[in-house]
Amino acid sequence: MTELINRILSGMSPTMPLTRLLITILIMVVSAAIVLAVSLLYEGFATYAERKVAGDIQARIGPNRVGPYGLLQFVADGVKLLLKEDIIPFYADRWLFIIAPYIVFTVSFAAFVPLSYSDHVSIANLNVGVLYMIAISSVVSMAILMGAWGSNNKWSLFGGMRAVAQIVSYEIPIVLSLLAAIIIPASLSMRDIIAYQSGGLGIFRWLVFNNPFTLIAFFVYFIAAIAEVNRTPFDIPEAESEIVAGYHTEYTGMRFAFFFMAEYGDMFVVSAIAATLFLGGWQIPFIGGIPMPVWLREVLQVGVFFTKVFLLIYVMMWIRWTLPRLRVDQLMELCWKYLTPIALFNLIGASVWVLLLHDRGVYDIIARVFTR
Amino acid sequence: MAGYFKKMYHSISTVLTGLGITIKYGINPKTEVTQQYPEVKREPPEGFRGKLFVDINICTGCTACARICPVDAITLKTVRDENKKLRPVLFDIDNARCIYCGLCVEACPVDNCLYFEKKYEFSAYSKEDLISHFGLGEVKPAESKTEDKKTEAGKEGKEAAQ
Amino acid sequence: MTNADEKFMQVNMGPQHPSTHGVLRLLVTTDGEVLSGVKPYIGYLHRALEKIAERVTYPQFSPFTDRLDYLASMNCNLAYAMTVEKLLNIEVPRRAQILRVIMAELNRISSHLIAFGSFSSDMGAFTPFLFGIREREFINDLFEIACGARLTYNYIRIGGVSKDIPGGFIEKTREFLDYFPAKIKEYNELLSYNAIFIKRLANIAVISPDDAFDYGITGPNLRASGIKWDLRREEPYLIYNELDFDIPVGKGEMGKTGDAWDRYMMRIYEMEQSAKIVRQCLDLLAPGDYTAKVSKVLKPPAGEVYVRAENPRGELGFYLISDGSTKPYRLKIRAPSFANLSIIPKLARGVMIADLVAIIGSLDIILPEIDR
Numbered sequence: 001m002t003e004l005i006n007r008i009l010s011g012m013s014p015t016m017p018l019t020r021l022l023i024t025i026l027i028m029v030v031s032a033a034i035v036l037a038v039s040l041l042y043e044g045f046a047t048y049a050e051r052k053v054a055g056d057i058q059a060r061i062g063p064n065r066v067g068p069y070g071l072l073q074f075v076a077d078g079v080k081l082l083l084k085e086d087i088i089p090f091y092a093d094r095w096l097f098i099i100a101p102y103i104v105f106t107v108s109f110a111a112f113v114p115l116s117y118s119d120h121v122s123i124a125n126l127n128v129g130v131l132y133m134i135a136i137s138s139v140v141s142m143a144i145l146m147g148a149w150g151s152n153n154k155w156s157l158f159g160g161m162r163a164v165a166q167i168v169s170y171e172i173p174i175v176l177s178l179l180a181a182i183i184i185p186a187s188l189s190m191r192d193i194i195a196y197q198s199g200g201l202g203i204f205r206w207l208v209f210n211n212p213f214t215l216i217a218f219f220v221y222f223i224a225a226i227a228e229v230n231r232t233p234f235d236i237p238e239a240e241s242e243i244v245a246g247y248h249t250e251y252t253g254m255r256f257a258f259f260f261m262a263e264y265g266d267m268f269v270v271s272a273i274a275a276t277l278f279l280g281g282w283q284i285p286f287i288g289g290i291p292m293p294v295w296l297r298e299v300l301q302v303g304v305f306f307t308k309v310f311l312l313i314y315v316m317m318w319i320r321w322t323l324p325r326l327r328v329d330q331l332m333e334l335c336w337k338y339l340t341p342i343a344l345f346n347l348i349g350a351s352v353w354v355l356l357l358h359d360r361g362v363y364d365i366i367a368r369v370f371t372r
Numbered sequence: 373m374a375g376y377f378k379k380m381y382h383s384i385s386t387v388l389t390g391l392g393i394t395i396k397y398g399i400n401p402k403t404e405v406t407q408q409y410p411e412v413k414r415e416p417p418e419g420f421r422g423k424l425f426v427d428i429n430i431c432t433g434c435t436a437c438a439r440i441c442p443v444d445a446i447t448l449k450t451v452r453d454e455n456k457k458l459r460p461v462l463f464d465i466d467n468a469r470c471i472y473c474g475l476c477v478e479a480c481p482v483d484n485c486l487y488f489e490k491k492y493e494f495s496a497y498s499k500e501d502l503i504s505h506f507g508l509g510e511v512k513p514a515e516s517k518t519e520d521k522k523t524e525a526g527k528e529g530k531e532a533a534q
Numbered sequence: 535m536t537n538a539d540e541k542f543m544q545v546n547m548g549p550q551h552p553s554t555h556g557v558l559r560l561l562v563t564t565d566g567e568v569l570s571g572v573k574p575y576i577g578y579l580h581r582a583l584e585k586i587a588e589r590v591t592y593p594q595f596s597p598f599t600d601r602l603d604y605l606a607s608m609n610c611n612l613a614y615a616m617t618v619e620k621l622l623n624i625e626v627p628r629r630a631q632i633l634r635v636i637m638a639e640l641n642r643i644s645s646h647l648i649a650f651g652s653f654s655s656d657m658g659a660f661t662p663f664l665f666g667i668r669e670r671e672f673i674n675d676l677f678e679i680a681c682g683a684r685l686t687y688n689y690i691r692i693g694g695v696s697k698d699i700p701g702g703f704i705e706k707t708r709e710f711l712d713y714f715p716a717k718i719k720e721y722n723e724l725l726s727y728n729a730i731f732i733k734r735l736a737n738i739a740v741i742s743p744d745d746a747f748d749y750g751i752t753g754p755n756l757r758a759s760g761i762k763w764d765l766r767r768e769e770p771y772l773i774y775n776e777l778d779f780d781i782p783v784g785k786g787e788m789g790k791t792g793d794a795w796d797r798y799m800m801r802i803y804e805m806e807q808s809a810k811i812v813r814q815c816l817d818l819l820a821p822g823d824y825t826a827k828v829s830k831v832l833k834p835p836a837g838e839v840y841v842r843a844e845n846p847r848g849e850l851g852f853y854l855i856s857d858g859s860t861k862p863y864r865l866k867i868r869a870p871s872f873a874n875l876s877i878i879p880k881l882a883r884g885v886m887i888a889d890l891v892a893i894i895g896s897l898d899i900i901l902p903e904i905d906r
Binding site for chain 2: 590591593594595596597598600661668671675678679681682683686688696697700720723724725727728729730830
Binding site for chain 1: 380387390391393394395397398399401403404405406408
């Protein structure tokens, strides 16, 4: 987006600083609005997809009343939530209670920013993109605790405490496993990381296939990411059968919807990180090498990226509707006794690999053997 | 250490087994068992205990059903008509009270008088609407007939006797 | 409140809580996630059934027994019918006895399916719940063919059954029995032997045989503790002594004998055995009377009688005192869930909130029976 702003501004005379500023702001607002609209649309369809996937798995049909195949179900849900009474508990900490859902939603929305959707489509190509993602996603835990504490409900408090403990713990395997992948392209920029994974028919140079350690890192990351977004089997912060609804027990109407949408936003974000770092992001498999017009390539790249993300989201849903829930201590055990040590040793292994073979992956080595 | 990896293997393999089962359902639309209720209605089997129905014309007014009903859902009031036969002027079944136990149907001595219909959709907006009225209502009981008529009937009876 | 108490938090779990299986209220004292005490409060579903029994005639009370354990109405009907029959010395025809066994065992399967399903949803896996419901529908359809009702059957009456089974019932039942074992295998693969599920339940809330005796635990919960006690074997009623079936006993396959997993698994094993019993009964079924000759007005001689039967949840006993009139003088119901519930405060000490849910679910209590 910076490039876009620069390109537009370069065509203008530098003597109008105010206009330049206004145009910059305008472009920012418009792009933010586009992202918001797209993410809201995605979140709507994600809720629909969740219910439909659940229906499929449970030998049911799922929503099919509103619109064709029930596709407009999320609109109906949204209208319902908007029309609901907005209840703020009398003894709630009003300020925290009101602000918490907005923070949760803003954070999940902000995480869409550094993602690279295609070669040229991205909101901001941050050179610290991955770091930014990790940092911003940890803000969620604070907001959840705010909402939980502000509700002044004991079940909410349980949920909030569980959420914070869980999210903070699972940051560690996430970061460690991401690191095992990042050290190969040696960049934190989403775009650079994806650009690095070009070639090899658009598949074999994915970082997940780079070496055995990145493969393990991918699975460690994915498991930890499911925990990070509080989904079954790690949904203890909102475990329905134990603590009613966890941190959003007292929330109704649109405030609840914000929590709900943020959950799906987070799902997209963690899946997008996985797709970017491990699955080649927008690299078009097989036909990527064929010359084609730029616009077609961009469209294909966006399509490929979203397909990968949605596949990962489907897997998350699939896991959710299959497995029972872990207990709090077992969740911590999984994190500290299994994922963290594995991620740590894995990181060491990946580092040694990089030290010995530089950034050459398994595919590169095989390709070299064959070309020789 | 071996136990550590064994545990991990056990967890992963059982989780994958579970995922294998759910994906079978997930990708196969034929496994759906849902009935699209308002569009597709299943036909209740013979002997279905739905809404109670009374064929009031053959009701003998014996009140067996009202007496056996454990929840007093049946209100029955009978009078003797001109033929000295018991007639149910009031036969109300409160469907909101009825527990569909079937005791009344079995107690009824007349065939096909009191029976369950295969009807299961009879929701209403008020409780009063849930009461089904079967009573004959308009049957004038012998006692309440005017004095003249009664005497006439009596005379006729006497004449017939003579 | 003293200083020592301030360490603890008191939370009301129920009467409106997703996993208390109805309207059970548990006053939970917690120190964070760990429980320090649980106090069950019951009576939210009290309908004075025992008092009602004193003002209705003997046959009239039969529909009320449907409302005791509504998931196993047939079994409740059966126990009550046997009580009055014993008082009146009625000999039940053989066909009626076989039909009773078929119905009771089918109802045992359907009740255990709900126990399995609701327990799995307590544990966070919602899909097995719907699978359980799906198979239960099949049984409900069978009952609907037989007696016209799907939940409150009132089929087993004093003297026999309310009507003979219509044509097609036997074929449909056989169809179900052929279809069912594959489903049990599916449940086991999906849930019973799932590592997370085992980890949640193994060694949790162990009931020792002594405790089980002390608290009067019966049914699958007692057998899970390793005690082979089943009224169908110990005090055979109906035609159970002619039938070949095993009584599954907890062996501590995944941990200690009598833990939550054993209790859960008893139900799966019992479903298999019940299916076996139904199959044998279908072969034994010969033409005959479906009910004994019972006068319309029952006037049992003065006296008292106690009859118990093996319900899906344990021993259901009716203690009936007759004063020679058409109405019982006193009817005391010995509800299995009531005794099973009484052990919760003992089990739920020093465990976590998530375990409390597992305890309630594994004991498989049902509130209408407790509150009566």
